[in-house]
Amino acid sequence: MTATFPSRGQVLSAAPTVFLILLTAIIVLASPGFFSGSTILVILADSVVLFTLAAGLSFVILLGSIDLSVPAVASLGGVIVAMLIPSIGLAAYPAAILAGAGAGLFSGLVHVLLRVPSFIATLATGGIVSGMALWLSSSRTVTIAGEYRHVLDPVIGDSFGIPRIILIGAVVCLIGVYIQRYTKFGRAIRAIGAGESAVRASGIHVGRQKLIAFTIAGAFAACGGALLAARMTSGNPAGAEQLLLPAIAAVLVGGTAITGGTGGVGRTVVGTLIVIVMRIGMTFMGVDVFAQQILFGSVLICAIALTLDRDLLQIVK
Template sequence: MTMQRFKPHLPWITLLVLTAVVGVVDPNFLRPANLLSLAGDIVPLFIMALGLTFAIYIGGIDLSVQSMANMITVIASIYLASLGAWVAVLCIAAGFGLGMLSGFLTTRLFVPSFISTLAVGGVCFSVAQWLSGNRALNMDAEQRNATFGWMIGHTGIIPNELFLGAALLAICLFIERRTILGRVLKAVGAGEPAAKASGINVGRYKMLAFAISGALAAMAGLLFSVKLSGGAPTIANGFLLPAIVAVLIGGTPLTGGVGGVLNTLIGTLIVAVIRASMLYLGIEATQQQMLFGLVLIAAIALTIDRSKLRTVK
Protein backbone atom coordinates (compact mmCIF):
# COMPACT_ATOMS: atom_id res chain seq x y z
CA MET A 1 0.00 0.00 0.00
CA THR A 2 1.48 3.33 -1.00
CA MET A 3 1.59 6.37 1.27
CA GLN A 4 -0.95 8.16 -0.93
CA ARG A 5 -3.58 5.47 -0.38
CA PHE A 6 -2.68 5.08 3.25
CA LYS A 7 -3.04 8.77 4.07
CA PRO A 8 -6.87 9.06 4.20
CA HIS A 9 -6.99 6.26 6.77
CA LEU A 10 -4.36 7.76 9.02
CA PRO A 11 -6.73 9.79 11.28
CA TRP A 12 -8.96 6.94 12.48
CA ILE A 13 -6.00 4.58 12.85
CA THR A 14 -4.31 7.24 15.02
CA LEU A 15 -7.48 7.52 17.08
CA LEU A 16 -7.74 3.75 17.62
CA VAL A 17 -4.05 3.38 18.49
CA LEU A 18 -4.13 6.28 20.95
CA THR A 19 -7.29 4.97 22.60
CA ALA A 20 -5.80 1.48 22.87
CA VAL A 21 -2.55 2.81 24.36
CA VAL A 22 -4.33 4.81 27.03
CA GLY A 23 -6.69 1.85 27.64
CA VAL A 24 -3.75 -0.46 28.29
CA VAL A 25 -2.16 2.00 30.72
CA ASP A 26 -5.39 2.54 32.61
CA PRO A 27 -8.33 0.21 31.81
CA ASN A 28 -10.66 2.60 33.67
CA PHE A 29 -10.31 4.95 30.70
CA LEU A 30 -12.32 2.55 28.52
CA ARG A 31 -15.38 2.40 30.81
CA PRO A 32 -18.38 3.61 28.75
CA ALA A 33 -19.36 6.20 31.39
CA ASN A 34 -15.89 7.71 31.27
CA LEU A 35 -15.78 7.78 27.48
CA LEU A 36 -19.23 9.38 27.33
CA SER A 37 -18.45 12.13 29.80
CA LEU A 38 -15.19 12.76 27.96
CA ALA A 39 -17.11 13.11 24.71
CA GLY A 40 -19.71 15.35 26.35
CA ASP A 41 -17.05 17.76 27.58
CA ILE A 42 -15.52 18.21 24.15
CA VAL A 43 -18.77 19.13 22.35
CA PRO A 44 -18.31 22.96 22.40
CA LEU A 45 -14.87 22.52 20.87
CA PHE A 46 -16.30 20.05 18.35
CA ILE A 47 -18.99 22.50 17.23
CA MET A 48 -16.40 25.23 16.76
CA ALA A 49 -14.11 22.90 14.80
CA LEU A 50 -17.09 21.80 12.70
CA GLY A 51 -17.60 25.38 11.51
CA LEU A 52 -13.89 25.98 11.06
CA THR A 53 -13.82 22.95 8.75
CA PHE A 54 -15.82 24.87 6.14
CA ALA A 55 -13.37 27.78 6.16
CA ILE A 56 -10.37 25.46 5.82
CA TYR A 57 -12.19 23.25 3.27
CA ILE A 58 -12.13 26.15 0.80
CA GLY A 59 -8.44 26.81 1.48
CA GLY A 60 -9.02 29.74 3.87
CA ILE A 61 -8.83 30.05 7.64
CA ASP A 62 -11.04 31.60 10.31
CA LEU A 63 -9.02 33.06 13.18
CA SER A 64 -12.07 34.85 14.62
CA VAL A 65 -13.79 31.75 16.03
CA GLN A 66 -12.36 32.15 19.52
CA SER A 67 -13.22 35.86 19.82
CA MET A 68 -16.62 35.09 18.34
CA ALA A 69 -17.32 32.47 21.02
CA ASN A 70 -16.07 34.90 23.69
CA MET A 71 -18.43 37.61 22.48
CA ILE A 72 -21.36 35.20 22.31
CA THR A 73 -20.87 34.06 25.91
CA VAL A 74 -21.25 37.72 26.91
CA ILE A 75 -24.29 38.32 24.67
CA ALA A 76 -25.97 35.14 25.88
CA SER A 77 -25.38 36.01 29.54
CA ILE A 78 -26.74 39.55 29.16
CA TYR A 79 -29.78 38.98 26.98
CA LEU A 80 -30.99 35.67 28.43
CA ALA A 81 -32.99 37.61 31.01
CA SER A 82 -34.85 39.79 28.51
CA LEU A 83 -35.07 37.57 25.43
CA GLY A 84 -35.46 34.07 26.89
CA ALA A 85 -34.95 31.33 24.31
CA TRP A 86 -34.80 33.92 21.51
CA VAL A 87 -31.30 34.75 22.68
CA ALA A 88 -30.16 31.65 20.77
CA VAL A 89 -31.49 33.16 17.55
CA LEU A 90 -29.73 36.44 18.31
CA CYS A 91 -26.43 34.65 18.99
CA ILE A 92 -26.49 32.53 15.87
CA ALA A 93 -27.62 35.44 13.70
CA ALA A 94 -24.74 37.55 15.06
CA GLY A 95 -22.27 34.74 14.31
CA PHE A 96 -23.70 34.21 10.83
CA GLY A 97 -23.63 37.94 10.06
CA LEU A 98 -20.07 38.53 11.26
CA GLY A 99 -18.89 35.39 9.44
CA MET A 100 -20.59 36.75 6.33
CA LEU A 101 -18.68 40.01 6.86
CA SER A 102 -15.34 38.12 6.98
CA GLY A 103 -16.39 36.32 3.80
CA PHE A 104 -17.33 39.60 2.12
CA LEU A 105 -13.98 41.16 3.01
CA THR A 106 -12.14 38.12 1.68
CA THR A 107 -14.06 37.50 -1.53
CA ARG A 108 -15.10 40.98 -2.64
CA LEU A 109 -12.31 43.15 -1.24
CA PHE A 110 -9.50 40.56 -1.62
CA VAL A 111 -8.33 40.78 1.99
CA PRO A 112 -6.64 37.43 2.81
CA SER A 113 -8.83 35.48 5.20
CA PHE A 114 -6.28 35.31 8.01
CA ILE A 115 -6.24 39.11 8.15
CA SER A 116 -9.97 39.68 7.59
CA THR A 117 -10.93 37.17 10.28
CA LEU A 118 -8.27 38.55 12.63
CA ALA A 119 -9.82 42.01 12.15
CA VAL A 120 -13.38 40.75 12.66
CA GLY A 121 -12.07 38.96 15.76
CA GLY A 122 -10.79 42.33 17.01
CA VAL A 123 -14.25 43.81 16.49
CA CYS A 124 -15.80 40.89 18.42
CA PHE A 125 -13.35 41.42 21.29
CA SER A 126 -14.25 45.11 21.49
CA VAL A 127 -17.97 44.36 21.46
CA ALA A 128 -17.52 41.74 24.19
CA GLN A 129 -15.55 44.15 26.40
CA TRP A 130 -18.02 46.95 25.76
CA LEU A 131 -21.13 44.89 26.51
CA SER A 132 -19.69 43.24 29.60
CA GLY A 133 -17.92 46.32 30.94
CA ASN A 134 -14.87 44.02 31.10
CA ARG A 135 -16.33 41.90 33.91
CA ALA A 136 -17.32 38.27 34.23
CA LEU A 137 -21.10 37.87 34.01
CA ASN A 138 -23.39 35.27 35.50
CA MET A 139 -26.63 33.83 34.18
CA ASP A 140 -29.62 33.49 36.43
CA ALA A 141 -29.34 29.77 37.24
CA GLU A 142 -33.10 29.14 37.36
CA GLN A 143 -33.74 30.83 34.06
CA ARG A 144 -30.82 29.05 32.46
CA ASN A 145 -32.16 25.70 33.56
CA ALA A 146 -35.65 26.54 32.33
CA THR A 147 -34.48 27.77 28.91
CA PHE A 148 -31.36 25.82 28.03
CA GLY A 149 -31.28 23.11 30.70
CA TRP A 150 -32.02 20.50 28.02
CA MET A 151 -28.63 21.17 26.44
CA ILE A 152 -26.57 20.07 29.40
CA GLY A 153 -28.60 17.40 31.21
CA HIS A 154 -28.32 13.66 30.82
CA THR A 155 -30.60 11.19 29.03
CA GLY A 156 -29.87 7.87 30.75
CA ILE A 157 -26.08 7.94 30.94
CA ILE A 158 -25.67 9.92 27.72
CA PRO A 159 -24.88 13.64 28.09
CA ASN A 160 -27.36 15.75 26.11
CA GLU A 161 -24.54 17.74 24.52
CA LEU A 162 -23.82 14.67 22.43
CA PHE A 163 -27.27 14.82 20.81
CA LEU A 164 -26.74 18.48 20.00
CA GLY A 165 -23.31 17.76 18.52
CA ALA A 166 -24.70 14.82 16.53
CA ALA A 167 -27.58 16.91 15.16
CA LEU A 168 -25.21 19.67 14.01
CA LEU A 169 -22.86 17.08 12.52
CA ALA A 170 -25.78 15.58 10.57
CA ILE A 171 -26.76 19.01 9.23
CA CYS A 172 -23.18 19.79 8.23
CA LEU A 173 -22.77 16.38 6.64
CA PHE A 174 -25.97 16.97 4.67
CA ILE A 175 -24.67 20.37 3.50
CA GLU A 176 -21.34 18.87 2.53
CA ARG A 177 -22.60 15.77 0.72
CA ARG A 178 -26.10 16.53 -0.56
CA THR A 179 -26.35 20.20 -1.45
CA ILE A 180 -25.07 22.38 -4.29
CA LEU A 181 -23.27 24.47 -1.66
CA GLY A 182 -21.29 21.42 -0.54
CA ARG A 183 -20.28 20.47 -4.08
CA VAL A 184 -19.24 24.04 -4.90
CA LEU A 185 -17.15 24.31 -1.74
CA LYS A 186 -15.33 21.13 -2.75
CA ALA A 187 -14.75 22.56 -6.22
CA VAL A 188 -13.41 25.81 -4.75
CA GLY A 189 -11.12 23.94 -2.40
CA ALA A 190 -9.84 21.72 -5.18
CA GLY A 191 -9.07 24.63 -7.48
CA GLU A 192 -10.64 28.04 -7.27
CA PRO A 193 -9.77 29.38 -10.74
CA ALA A 194 -11.25 26.27 -12.37
CA ALA A 195 -14.42 26.55 -10.29
CA LYS A 196 -14.74 30.17 -11.36
CA ALA A 197 -14.09 29.35 -14.99
CA SER A 198 -16.90 26.83 -15.02
CA GLY A 199 -19.38 29.61 -14.34
CA ILE A 200 -19.93 29.27 -10.60
CA ASN A 201 -20.53 32.41 -8.54
CA VAL A 202 -17.62 31.45 -6.31
CA GLY A 203 -17.76 34.56 -4.13
CA ARG A 204 -21.28 33.93 -2.89
CA TYR A 205 -20.55 30.36 -1.84
CA LYS A 206 -17.28 31.30 -0.14
CA MET A 207 -19.10 33.95 1.87
CA LEU A 208 -21.56 31.26 2.95
CA ALA A 209 -18.68 29.04 4.09
CA PHE A 210 -17.37 31.79 6.37
CA ALA A 211 -20.92 32.51 7.56
CA ILE A 212 -21.39 28.85 8.55
CA SER A 213 -18.08 29.00 10.38
CA GLY A 214 -19.23 32.09 12.27
CA ALA A 215 -22.65 30.66 13.08
CA LEU A 216 -21.19 27.44 14.47
CA ALA A 217 -18.57 29.35 16.48
CA ALA A 218 -21.50 31.29 17.95
CA MET A 219 -23.31 28.02 18.70
CA ALA A 220 -20.17 26.75 20.45
CA GLY A 221 -20.03 29.96 22.49
CA LEU A 222 -23.68 29.64 23.46
CA LEU A 223 -23.27 26.05 24.62
CA PHE A 224 -20.10 26.98 26.50
CA SER A 225 -21.81 29.84 28.34
CA VAL A 226 -24.77 27.61 29.21
CA LYS A 227 -22.38 24.98 30.59
CA LEU A 228 -20.53 27.56 32.68
CA SER A 229 -23.69 29.55 33.42
CA GLY A 230 -21.99 32.81 32.51
CA GLY A 231 -19.70 34.68 30.16
CA ALA A 232 -16.64 36.93 29.95
CA PRO A 233 -14.63 38.54 27.12
CA THR A 234 -11.77 36.05 27.44
CA ILE A 235 -13.54 32.99 28.82
CA ALA A 236 -13.15 30.89 25.66
CA ASN A 237 -9.45 31.71 25.14
CA GLY A 238 -7.60 28.50 24.54
CA PHE A 239 -10.19 27.19 22.03
CA LEU A 240 -8.45 28.34 18.85
CA LEU A 241 -5.42 26.04 18.97
CA PRO A 242 -7.29 22.77 19.70
CA ALA A 243 -9.97 23.70 17.15
CA ILE A 244 -7.42 24.15 14.37
CA VAL A 245 -5.62 20.99 15.51
CA ALA A 246 -8.90 19.05 15.43
CA VAL A 247 -9.61 20.05 11.82
CA LEU A 248 -6.09 19.45 10.52
CA ILE A 249 -5.31 16.27 12.41
CA GLY A 250 -8.64 14.89 11.20
CA GLY A 251 -7.33 15.12 7.66
CA THR A 252 -8.69 18.34 6.16
CA PRO A 253 -5.48 19.95 4.92
CA LEU A 254 -4.74 23.66 4.99
CA THR A 255 -4.87 23.65 1.20
CA GLY A 256 -8.52 22.59 1.20
CA GLY A 257 -10.55 20.37 -1.13
CA VAL A 258 -10.30 17.07 0.73
CA GLY A 259 -11.44 15.90 4.13
CA GLY A 260 -14.64 17.25 5.58
CA VAL A 261 -16.82 17.33 8.66
CA LEU A 262 -16.56 13.60 9.43
CA ASN A 263 -12.78 14.01 9.51
CA THR A 264 -13.24 16.80 12.02
CA LEU A 265 -15.27 14.44 14.23
CA ILE A 266 -12.33 12.04 14.30
CA GLY A 267 -9.89 14.92 14.77
CA THR A 268 -11.81 16.26 17.76
CA LEU A 269 -11.90 12.80 19.32
CA ILE A 270 -8.12 12.55 18.87
CA VAL A 271 -7.76 15.90 20.67
CA ALA A 272 -10.00 14.59 23.48
CA VAL A 273 -8.01 11.37 23.82
CA ILE A 274 -4.68 13.26 23.82
CA ARG A 275 -5.98 15.55 26.57
CA ALA A 276 -7.26 12.64 28.63
CA SER A 277 -4.11 10.62 28.06
CA MET A 278 -2.00 13.42 29.52
CA LEU A 279 -3.98 12.98 32.69
CA TYR A 280 -3.62 9.20 32.70
CA LEU A 281 0.04 9.17 31.70
CA GLY A 282 0.86 11.70 34.41
CA ILE A 283 1.89 14.53 32.10
CA GLU A 284 1.31 17.92 33.65
CA ALA A 285 -1.37 20.19 32.22
CA THR A 286 1.20 22.97 31.77
CA GLN A 287 2.72 20.96 28.93
CA GLN A 288 -0.54 20.69 27.05
CA GLN A 289 -0.28 23.81 24.89
CA MET A 290 3.27 23.10 23.85
CA LEU A 291 2.34 19.53 22.92
CA PHE A 292 -0.66 20.67 20.86
CA GLY A 293 1.53 23.23 19.09
CA LEU A 294 3.95 20.49 18.05
CA VAL A 295 1.10 18.16 17.08
CA LEU A 296 -0.28 20.98 14.93
CA ILE A 297 2.99 21.40 13.06
CA ALA A 298 3.20 17.66 12.48
CA ALA A 299 -0.42 17.50 11.31
CA ILE A 300 0.02 20.33 8.80
CA ALA A 301 3.27 18.93 7.50
CA LEU A 302 1.67 15.51 6.95
CA THR A 303 -1.59 16.65 5.33
CA ILE A 304 -0.71 19.71 3.24
CA ASP A 305 -0.91 19.27 -0.54
CA ARG A 306 2.30 20.86 -1.78
CA SER A 307 1.45 20.48 -5.44
CA LYS A 308 -1.12 23.26 -4.94
CA LEU A 309 1.45 25.74 -3.66
CA ARG A 310 3.64 27.14 -6.39
CA THR A 311 5.67 29.19 -3.95
CA VAL A 312 5.23 28.77 -0.22
CA LYS A 313 4.88 32.25 1.25
Protein backbone atom coordinates (compact mmCIF):
# COMPACT_ATOMS: atom_id res chain seq x y z
CA MET A 1 0.00 0.00 0.00
CA THR A 2 1.53 3.28 -1.13
CA ALA A 3 1.52 6.12 1.39
CA THR A 4 0.14 9.39 0.07
CA PHE A 5 1.37 12.70 1.35
CA PRO A 6 -0.46 16.02 1.12
CA SER A 7 0.72 18.34 -1.64
CA ARG A 8 2.37 21.69 -0.95
CA GLY A 9 -0.87 23.43 -1.92
CA GLN A 10 -2.91 21.37 0.54
CA VAL A 11 -0.44 22.05 3.33
CA LEU A 12 -0.43 25.81 2.66
CA SER A 13 -4.23 25.83 2.45
CA ALA A 14 -4.61 24.22 5.87
CA ALA A 15 -1.70 26.01 7.55
CA PRO A 16 -3.52 29.27 8.49
CA THR A 17 -6.37 27.41 10.22
CA VAL A 18 -3.94 25.15 12.08
CA PHE A 19 -1.89 28.18 13.11
CA LEU A 20 -5.02 29.96 14.38
CA ILE A 21 -5.97 26.95 16.51
CA LEU A 22 -2.45 26.61 17.92
CA LEU A 23 -2.21 30.35 18.57
CA THR A 24 -5.52 30.34 20.44
CA ALA A 25 -4.46 27.29 22.47
CA ILE A 26 -1.16 28.93 23.48
CA ILE A 27 -2.90 32.12 24.58
CA VAL A 28 -5.57 30.19 26.51
CA LEU A 29 -2.88 28.24 28.36
CA ALA A 30 -1.00 31.44 29.19
CA SER A 31 -4.16 33.38 30.09
CA PRO A 32 -7.13 31.08 30.91
CA GLY A 33 -9.61 33.97 31.04
CA PHE A 34 -9.02 34.73 27.36
CA PHE A 35 -11.36 32.08 25.92
CA SER A 36 -14.86 33.06 27.03
CA GLY A 37 -18.12 33.90 25.28
CA SER A 38 -17.75 37.63 25.87
CA THR A 39 -14.14 37.63 24.69
CA ILE A 40 -15.07 35.79 21.49
CA LEU A 41 -17.75 38.39 20.73
CA VAL A 42 -15.22 41.17 21.38
CA ILE A 43 -12.71 39.51 19.04
CA LEU A 44 -15.29 39.09 16.28
CA ALA A 45 -16.60 42.66 16.67
CA ASP A 46 -13.09 44.11 16.65
CA SER A 47 -12.18 42.12 13.55
CA VAL A 48 -14.99 43.36 11.29
CA VAL A 49 -13.48 46.72 10.29
CA LEU A 50 -10.11 45.15 9.53
CA PHE A 51 -11.73 42.23 7.72
CA THR A 52 -13.81 44.55 5.52
CA LEU A 53 -10.68 46.37 4.38
CA ALA A 54 -8.77 43.12 3.90
CA ALA A 55 -11.66 41.48 2.00
CA GLY A 56 -11.63 44.26 -0.60
CA LEU A 57 -7.86 44.12 -0.76
CA SER A 58 -8.09 40.39 -1.48
CA PHE A 59 -9.57 41.10 -4.92
CA VAL A 60 -6.59 43.25 -5.90
CA ILE A 61 -3.95 40.93 -4.46
CA LEU A 62 -5.55 37.99 -6.30
CA LEU A 63 -4.66 39.89 -9.48
CA GLY A 64 -1.03 40.04 -8.36
CA SER A 65 -1.38 43.78 -7.70
CA ILE A 66 -1.53 45.86 -4.51
CA ASP A 67 -3.68 48.71 -3.22
CA LEU A 68 -1.96 51.08 -0.80
CA SER A 69 -4.82 53.58 -0.83
CA VAL A 70 -7.06 51.41 1.35
CA PRO A 71 -6.49 53.26 4.68
CA ALA A 72 -6.94 56.68 3.07
CA VAL A 73 -10.18 55.59 1.39
CA ALA A 74 -11.42 54.13 4.69
CA SER A 75 -10.65 57.40 6.48
CA LEU A 76 -12.50 59.36 3.77
CA GLY A 77 -15.49 57.03 4.14
CA GLY A 78 -15.57 57.68 7.87
CA VAL A 79 -15.43 61.45 7.38
CA ILE A 80 -18.23 61.37 4.80
CA VAL A 81 -20.48 59.33 7.10
CA ALA A 82 -19.86 61.65 10.05
CA MET A 83 -20.52 64.76 7.94
CA LEU A 84 -23.64 63.50 6.13
CA ILE A 85 -25.52 61.70 8.91
CA PRO A 86 -27.07 64.96 10.26
CA SER A 87 -28.49 65.81 6.83
CA ILE A 88 -29.34 62.52 5.11
CA GLY A 89 -29.33 59.95 7.94
CA LEU A 90 -28.83 56.31 6.93
CA ALA A 91 -28.17 57.33 3.31
CA ALA A 92 -24.75 58.52 4.52
CA TYR A 93 -23.52 54.92 4.50
CA PRO A 94 -24.16 54.17 0.80
CA ALA A 95 -22.88 57.68 -0.04
CA ALA A 96 -19.56 56.85 1.65
CA ILE A 97 -19.34 53.46 -0.09
CA LEU A 98 -20.04 55.11 -3.45
CA ALA A 99 -17.25 57.64 -2.82
CA GLY A 100 -14.90 54.77 -1.95
CA ALA A 101 -15.84 52.95 -5.16
CA GLY A 102 -15.04 56.14 -7.09
CA ALA A 103 -11.62 56.38 -5.44
CA GLY A 104 -10.94 52.72 -6.26
CA LEU A 105 -12.02 53.24 -9.87
CA PHE A 106 -9.64 56.20 -10.12
CA SER A 107 -6.76 54.02 -8.90
CA GLY A 108 -7.71 51.40 -11.45
CA LEU A 109 -7.82 53.91 -14.29
CA VAL A 110 -4.38 55.25 -13.41
CA HIS A 111 -3.05 51.70 -13.27
CA VAL A 112 -4.77 50.35 -16.41
CA LEU A 113 -4.95 53.32 -18.79
CA LEU A 114 -1.67 55.02 -17.88
CA ARG A 115 0.07 51.68 -17.27
CA VAL A 116 1.41 52.87 -13.91
CA PRO A 117 2.39 50.04 -11.52
CA SER A 118 -0.34 49.48 -8.93
CA PHE A 119 2.11 50.25 -6.13
CA ILE A 120 2.68 53.78 -7.43
CA ALA A 121 -0.88 54.34 -8.70
CA THR A 122 -2.50 53.51 -5.37
CA LEU A 123 0.16 55.28 -3.34
CA ALA A 124 -0.54 58.46 -5.29
CA THR A 125 -4.31 57.96 -5.06
CA GLY A 126 -3.96 57.47 -1.33
CA GLY A 127 -2.25 60.84 -1.06
CA ILE A 128 -5.01 62.53 -3.07
CA VAL A 129 -7.76 60.88 -1.03
CA SER A 130 -6.03 61.77 2.25
CA GLY A 131 -5.92 65.37 1.14
CA MET A 132 -9.63 65.27 0.30
CA ALA A 133 -10.45 63.84 3.75
CA LEU A 134 -8.40 66.54 5.46
CA TRP A 135 -10.00 69.25 3.31
CA LEU A 136 -13.57 68.06 3.89
CA SER A 137 -13.04 67.77 7.64
CA SER A 138 -10.96 70.96 7.97
CA SER A 139 -8.17 68.75 9.34
CA ARG A 140 -10.15 67.80 12.43
CA THR A 141 -12.19 64.91 13.75
CA VAL A 142 -15.87 65.22 12.81
CA THR A 143 -17.95 64.19 15.83
CA ILE A 144 -21.42 62.73 15.37
CA ALA A 145 -23.69 64.70 17.70
CA GLY A 146 -25.72 62.90 20.35
CA GLU A 147 -29.09 63.55 18.72
CA TYR A 148 -27.99 61.61 15.64
CA ARG A 149 -26.56 58.60 17.48
CA HIS A 150 -29.72 56.60 16.73
CA VAL A 151 -28.56 56.44 13.11
CA LEU A 152 -25.58 54.42 14.37
CA ASP A 153 -27.78 51.71 15.92
CA PRO A 154 -27.68 49.47 12.81
CA VAL A 155 -23.92 49.21 13.38
CA ILE A 156 -23.33 49.54 17.12
CA GLY A 157 -26.55 47.96 18.44
CA ASP A 158 -27.23 44.32 19.36
CA SER A 159 -29.58 41.70 17.95
CA PHE A 160 -30.32 38.68 20.16
CA GLY A 161 -27.23 39.46 22.21
CA ILE A 162 -24.94 39.56 19.18
CA PRO A 163 -23.35 42.87 18.14
CA ARG A 164 -24.83 43.88 14.80
CA ILE A 165 -21.41 44.73 13.42
CA ILE A 166 -20.64 41.00 13.51
CA LEU A 167 -23.73 40.33 11.39
CA ILE A 168 -22.60 43.05 8.98
CA GLY A 169 -19.20 41.37 8.79
CA ALA A 170 -20.90 38.07 7.94
CA VAL A 171 -22.83 39.74 5.12
CA VAL A 172 -19.62 41.33 3.78
CA CYS A 173 -17.98 37.90 3.87
CA LEU A 174 -20.84 36.23 2.00
CA ILE A 175 -20.83 38.95 -0.67
CA GLY A 176 -17.07 38.68 -1.13
CA VAL A 177 -17.05 34.88 -1.28
CA TYR A 178 -19.97 34.84 -3.73
CA ILE A 179 -18.28 37.34 -6.07
CA GLN A 180 -15.00 35.45 -6.05
CA ARG A 181 -16.33 31.91 -6.35
CA TYR A 182 -19.54 32.16 -8.36
CA THR A 183 -19.11 34.99 -10.86
CA LYS A 184 -17.20 35.21 -14.13
CA PHE A 185 -15.34 38.20 -12.72
CA GLY A 186 -14.16 36.21 -9.69
CA ARG A 187 -12.87 33.39 -11.85
CA ALA A 188 -11.24 35.88 -14.22
CA ILE A 189 -9.20 37.71 -11.60
CA ARG A 190 -7.92 34.43 -10.20
CA ALA A 191 -6.86 33.42 -13.70
CA ILE A 192 -5.24 36.82 -14.30
CA GLY A 193 -3.19 36.42 -11.15
CA ALA A 194 -2.08 32.96 -12.22
CA GLY A 195 -1.15 34.00 -15.77
CA GLU A 196 -2.18 37.32 -17.28
CA SER A 197 -0.73 36.63 -20.72
CA ALA A 198 -2.76 33.46 -21.12
CA VAL A 199 -5.94 35.26 -20.06
CA ARG A 200 -5.33 38.03 -22.60
CA ALA A 201 -4.81 35.42 -25.30
CA SER A 202 -8.15 33.81 -24.41
CA GLY A 203 -9.97 37.06 -25.26
CA ILE A 204 -10.88 38.25 -21.75
CA HIS A 205 -10.71 42.05 -21.30
CA VAL A 206 -8.07 42.10 -18.56
CA GLY A 207 -8.18 45.86 -18.08
CA ARG A 208 -11.91 45.80 -17.36
CA GLN A 209 -11.48 43.08 -14.73
CA LYS A 210 -8.76 45.10 -13.04
CA LEU A 211 -10.95 48.20 -12.95
CA ILE A 212 -13.73 46.22 -11.29
CA ALA A 213 -11.31 44.76 -8.73
CA PHE A 214 -9.94 48.16 -7.71
CA THR A 215 -13.47 49.59 -7.57
CA ILE A 216 -14.60 46.80 -5.25
CA ALA A 217 -11.52 47.30 -3.06
CA GLY A 218 -12.35 51.00 -2.74
CA ALA A 219 -16.01 50.29 -1.90
CA PHE A 220 -15.06 47.74 0.76
CA ALA A 221 -12.48 50.12 2.24
CA ALA A 222 -15.02 52.93 2.52
CA CYS A 223 -17.50 50.50 4.06
CA GLY A 224 -14.89 49.61 6.68
CA GLY A 225 -14.27 53.31 7.32
CA ALA A 226 -18.00 53.90 7.76
CA LEU A 227 -18.19 51.07 10.30
CA LEU A 228 -15.19 52.50 12.13
CA ALA A 229 -16.78 55.95 12.27
CA ALA A 230 -19.99 54.46 13.66
CA ARG A 231 -18.08 52.61 16.37
CA MET A 232 -16.01 55.69 17.27
CA THR A 233 -19.02 58.04 16.85
CA SER A 234 -16.75 60.28 14.79
CA GLY A 235 -14.95 60.50 11.47
CA ASN A 236 -11.21 61.01 11.67
CA PRO A 237 -9.40 62.03 8.44
CA ALA A 238 -6.48 59.88 9.56
CA GLY A 239 -8.48 57.31 11.53
CA ALA A 240 -7.53 54.27 9.44
CA GLU A 241 -3.86 55.09 8.82
CA GLN A 242 -2.67 52.26 11.05
CA LEU A 243 -4.72 49.60 9.25
CA LEU A 244 -2.64 49.16 6.09
CA LEU A 245 -0.07 46.68 7.45
CA PRO A 246 -2.68 44.65 9.41
CA ALA A 247 -4.95 44.50 6.34
CA ILE A 248 -2.16 43.27 4.06
CA ALA A 249 -1.04 40.85 6.78
CA ALA A 250 -4.60 39.49 7.14
CA VAL A 251 -4.76 38.73 3.41
CA LEU A 252 -1.31 37.15 3.17
CA VAL A 253 -1.35 35.28 6.48
CA GLY A 254 -4.70 33.83 5.42
CA GLY A 255 -2.99 32.20 2.46
CA THR A 256 -3.55 34.54 -0.49
CA ALA A 257 -0.31 34.72 -2.48
CA ILE A 258 1.19 38.17 -3.02
CA THR A 259 1.88 37.08 -6.61
CA GLY A 260 -1.84 36.45 -7.17
CA GLY A 261 -3.84 33.51 -8.46
CA THR A 262 -4.31 31.75 -5.11
CA GLY A 263 -6.48 32.57 -2.11
CA GLY A 264 -9.55 34.71 -1.60
CA VAL A 265 -11.95 36.25 0.89
CA GLY A 266 -12.63 32.94 2.67
CA ARG A 267 -8.98 32.63 3.59
CA THR A 268 -8.87 36.29 4.58
CA VAL A 269 -11.41 35.53 7.31
CA VAL A 270 -8.88 33.20 8.94
CA GLY A 271 -6.04 35.65 8.36
CA THR A 272 -8.00 38.47 9.99
CA LEU A 273 -8.77 36.33 13.04
CA ILE A 274 -5.07 35.44 13.33
CA VAL A 275 -4.10 39.12 13.32
CA ILE A 276 -6.81 40.11 15.83
CA VAL A 277 -6.20 37.12 18.14
CA MET A 278 -2.48 37.86 18.11
CA ARG A 279 -3.09 41.51 18.98
CA ILE A 280 -5.65 40.91 21.73
CA GLY A 281 -3.85 37.82 23.01
CA MET A 282 -0.52 39.60 23.35
CA THR A 283 -2.28 42.41 25.20
CA PHE A 284 -3.83 39.83 27.56
CA MET A 285 -0.36 38.38 28.14
CA GLY A 286 1.20 41.78 28.73
CA VAL A 287 3.51 41.69 25.70
CA ASP A 288 5.21 45.03 25.05
CA VAL A 289 3.75 47.00 22.11
CA PHE A 290 7.17 47.20 20.41
CA ALA A 291 7.55 43.43 20.69
CA GLN A 292 4.12 43.09 19.09
CA GLN A 293 5.28 45.09 16.05
CA ILE A 294 8.36 42.88 15.75
CA LEU A 295 6.21 39.76 15.87
CA PHE A 296 3.74 41.13 13.31
CA GLY A 297 6.57 41.92 10.92
CA SER A 298 8.08 38.47 11.39
CA VAL A 299 4.76 36.71 10.76
CA LEU A 300 4.20 38.78 7.61
CA ILE A 301 7.64 37.85 6.24
CA CYS A 302 6.95 34.16 6.92
CA ALA A 303 3.53 34.37 5.25
CA ILE A 304 4.98 35.95 2.11
CA ALA A 305 7.85 33.47 1.98
CA LEU A 306 5.48 30.49 2.26
CA THR A 307 2.78 31.63 -0.20
CA LEU A 308 5.00 33.28 -2.82
CA ASP A 309 4.80 31.54 -6.19
CA ARG A 310 8.39 31.80 -7.34
CA ASP A 311 7.53 30.37 -10.76
CA LEU A 312 5.89 33.73 -11.49
CA LEU A 313 9.00 35.64 -10.44
CA GLN A 314 11.94 34.86 -12.62
CA ILE A 315 13.80 37.83 -11.13
CA VAL A 316 13.14 39.27 -7.67
CA LYS A 317 13.65 43.06 -7.70
